[in-house]
Amino acid sequence: MSLLALEWDAAAGRDGRGALRILDQTLLPTVTEHLVVEDVDTLVDAIGRLAVRGAPALGVTGALGVVVAMDQAADEGWDEDRLRREVDRVRDARPTAVNLAWGVDAVRPLVPQGRAAVLEAALRVAREDEAANRELSRLAADWLLERTGKERLRVLTHCNAGVLATSAWGTALGVVRELDARGLVEFVYADETRPLLQGARLTAWELAAEGIPHAVQADGAAASTIMRGLVDCAVVGADRITANGDVANKVGTLGVALACREAGIPLLVAAPWSTVDLAMADGSEIEIEERPGEEVTMLTGVRVAPEGTPGFNPAFDVTPARLVTAVATERGVVEPAAGDRLDGSSDG
Structure with a gap:
């Protein structure tokens, strides 16, 4: 398949810092359209209306969602408490699938180390998911x-x-x-x-x-x-x-x-x-x-x-x-x- 459910687009986002890119699955199979996600509201909405769905994809979305929240925090001057609450919103956007919370929790401890460390860990979550899927198959x-x-x-x-x-x-x-x-x-x-x-x-x-x-x-x-x-x-x-x-x-x-x-x-x-x-x-x-x-x-x-x-x-x-x-x-x-x-x- 040439189309992925989501990916980190390194050339997108403010000042080319990168952004989460999601294939809007609510429009398939007739329309192929991507969302560039740069804020928590957009991400939570995309998760809630199933623009991105599927347990493993939600795990990767959760991990990359922490980066989205950190970028928004930097843009809008959030304090640590506000950042924590916004990351919680991503984590809790869908209750049944455990992977969403798992993905957030996998990278969240690295927030004090900075954006680069969180992004690297989130991309590793994505790579490991693909490897796991191939092996279990x-x-x-x-x-x-x-x-x-x-x-x-x-x-x-x-x-x-x-x-x-x-x-x-x-x-x-x-x-x-x-x-x-x-x-x-x-x-x-x-x-x-x-x-x-x-x-x-x-x-x-x-x-x-x-x-x-x-x-x-x-x-x-x-x-x-x-x-x-x-x-x-x-x-x-x-x-x-x-x-x-x-x-x-x-x-x-x-x-x-x-x-x-x-x-x-x-x-x-x-x-x-x-x-x-x-x-x-x-x-x-x-x-x-x-x-x-x-x-x-x-x-x-x-x-x-x-x-x-x-x-x-x-x-x-x-x-x-x-x-x-x-x-x-x-x-x-x-x-x-x-x-x-x-x-x-x-x-x-």
Whole structure:
């Protein structure tokens, strides 16, 4: 993919000091437009309206967001307390995905050392994310081939966990790309991912660009596709993984997991280790973000539900560990459904 979700543009910004450049994913696939982010308000807005989204991409955004805040502080003469509050706004812009806070926390201790130290650390976060994504994709592909015994795989995906959700390469879609590079992908079913259609708009866009055979299907078709034997596995990303292997991901993932268990095919979760939150024992502790109801009751600005009918719009659901066949990170593959835990302890 030639387009990245975000990057640090060294030639942009005031006096050419550099600025965060974000691909506005709300406009894809019909319009390709970038935002140059030089203030915290713009960054928090971009995160909130999903101009930038996807757990690993949010981690890098959080790290680079500290630099954005420091630059604004220098321009506007903020004191340390104001800078702390503004960095907190970036950190807390979306509650469910752990990577955003992780990215901020990874570079924040370096603020006293100055902008150059924070920027260097943030760019390292981006480089390490790509390396992690490539490694977890390799490990996951090997695991899937061994587990399924298939020569070529038919894969189901839910939401977008590709280049557009990361600094580069992708997680769940990175696994598909790794398999495709080996000539081992037969077909991909991409769930449309209501209500904002990340699968139809973004995953299909990436698959088309890579020339990978695919189709978009309604979310409600996923269980039937699985039960009819049309796929060999489901591969999804994650926004937070707890110590016991519970997984928070885009709402609808739980339904995919239930169908996979019933059909006896693996559900593999692909995510970098930064998505693992060992401080959380299980998924009951995860805060589920609720987004505006209008995202459900309206479509492209047109109301599709009666006036006065509210929309219920949880952005994520939690799939319990017993339904998660495997979690692949750059550190290896664990099998929560078989009793493996991310913290290495035993359920027995």
